[in-house]
Amino acid sequence: MNHEAGPPWLPAVLDGLGVAVLERLPERGGFRSLGSLPDWFREEFGPVGARFPGEVPFLQDFVENAAEACWSSGTRSCQSSGLWTEPGGGAYEARAIARDGQELLTIERCGERLLREQGYIQRLHEDALEKRRLAKEVEKKEILLDCIVHDLSGPLATILMNLQHVSRQMERQDLREGLERAIGQAERQRALIRCIGEVFALDLPAPLLSKALRGDNDGVSLLSLARQLASAHEAGARERGVTIRVSGSDGWVAGEPGQAARILENLLVNALRYSPEGGIIEINVEESEDTVRLEVRDEGPGVPFELRGKLFRPYAKAGSNGGQAGLGLYFCHLVTTLWGGSIAYADRPGGGACFRINLPGTQPSTGEGMS
Numbered sequence: 001m002n003h004e005a006g007p008p009w010l011p012a013v014l015d016g017l018g019v020a021v022l023e024r025l026p027e028r029g030g031f032r033s034l035g036s037l038p039d040w041f042r043e044e045f046g047p048v049g050a051r052f053p054g055e056v057p058f059l060q061d062f063v064e065n066a067a068e069a070c071w072s073s074g075t076r077s078c079q080s081s082g083l084w085t086e087p088g089g090g091a092y093e094a095r096a097i098a099r100d101g102q103e104l105l106t107i108e109r110c111g112e113r114l115l116r117e118q119g120y121i122q123r124l125h126e127d128a129l130e131k132r133r134l135a136k137e138v139e140k141k142e143i144l145l146d147c148i149v150h151d152l153s154g155p156l157a158t159i160l161m162n163l164q165h166v167s168r169q170m171e172r173q174d175l176r177e178g179l180e181r182a183i184g185q186a187e188r189q190r191a192l193i194r195c196i197g198e199v200f201a202l203d204l205p206a207p208l209l210s211k212a213l214r215g216d217n218d219g220v221s222l223l224s225l226a227r228q229l230a231s232a233h234e235a236g237a238r239e240r241g242v243t244i245r246v247s248g249s250d251g252w253v254a255g256e257p258g259q260a261a262r263i264l265e266n267l268l269v270n271a272l273r274y275s276p277e278g279g280i281i282e283i284n285v286e287e288s289e290d291t292v293r294l295e296v297r298d299e300g301p302g303v304p305f306e307l308r309g310k311l312f313r314p315y316a317k318a319g320s321n322g323g324q325a326g327l328g329l330y331f332c333h334l335v336t337t338l339w340g341g342s343i344a345y346a347d348r349p350g351g352g353a354c355f356r357i358n359l360p361g362t363q364p365s366t367g368e369g370m371s
Contacts, residue, residue: 017108022048024071024103031105040109044090058084059094063105067096071103083110083118143314143330155185155265161236181232219362220260222251222294223285229265230283233272241277244268248285251292254362259335266328267296267355274300274353292361299352303345311345332357 020041022031031048045056053059062081070079081094090109097104110118159182166178223246230244237244253260264283271281279299286293303311312333329343332355336343341359348354 020107022052022105022107024105026103034104038109040090041107044086044088044092045107056086059107062094062096067094067105070096071098073098076100140334158182158232158236159185162232178235181235185232219252219254219364220257221364222253222260222264222292222359223248224250225257225261225264226283226285226294229261229268233268237272237281240272240275242272242275242279242281244281244283246283248283249287250364251285251287251294252362252364253292253339253341253359255335255339255359263332263335263357264294264296266332270328270355271296271298271300271353274298276300287361290361292359294357294359295354297348297352297354299348299350302347302351302353308345312343 018038018040020037021034023034024031031052033048037048045053045059053063059081066079066081070077075098077098079096083091083093085091093108093110095106095108097106162178162182162185166175166182226246230246234244268281268283275281275298281299282295282297284295284297286295312329314330332343336357336359339359341357343355343357346354346356
């Protein structure tokens, strides 16, 4: 050993630690060992010379980049390579050290203890990631619960609207029809409350949440559903001078009927809210290959430009006077995504809003018809 490189007892200490210590020789190229090299070093890396460490790609990259930056810094510094493994199965860690004009490279073979410690750190990191993922899932379900509770007011408003209509028109022949609409909405609200209990009574992970929202059924015809909802809102729309038109093909999708009704009613209620007097709301269902497209179009003012990029987020706002979106559109986005579909907004030609939903199509059961 060169005694100028360190005290005379250093080789024995290094040998006992099983650490290979090399000094870079910039003027001659390559490295030289300080003290004896461990047996594992010679077996894994071979002799130290001008070609070292060209046969070890990871170590070569470390020496040429991070280590070179450390040695060129002109200050006392240390840079670690982190753990790496070689084809023989060994795990190693290198360190570049700049100290008092010397450029040192140490290589340590990581024993089982260090590997266990690295495993613990990795598991802690994975646990932290899992906790963050679960926190996001819990937040999503809490928002979804808010969506459901928020939208329960929709069917209730329809019930009240129909009952008020019947009360004002007691002598009309459509009294029975109004009562049937009110009863239908009451039954739907009861089904929604039951769905809340099924979905949120348990701590459901996302796949089970998706199954709960999809349901186990033969699917639903979006055209039939649109006609039912249009009929339920017909009286209120007529009082405002608004016409609801439904057209298209059956449009069978593998969704849970109650959730599909909530999606469509959210869009229909929005269209009614912003439609001008004398306006027309169009609900169209079209089938293309394996996809069903549903569009709800109105003749209102449309969505402010600054709100469009965040329209399907919960409680999105577009400034103090630019409008806002509550939870209804977020629910539509969440459920259509879980069902493998999408929802998007576009300007209606001639003015107004157009909400477009694409969902995977399905076939009704044998003998199944429109309700």
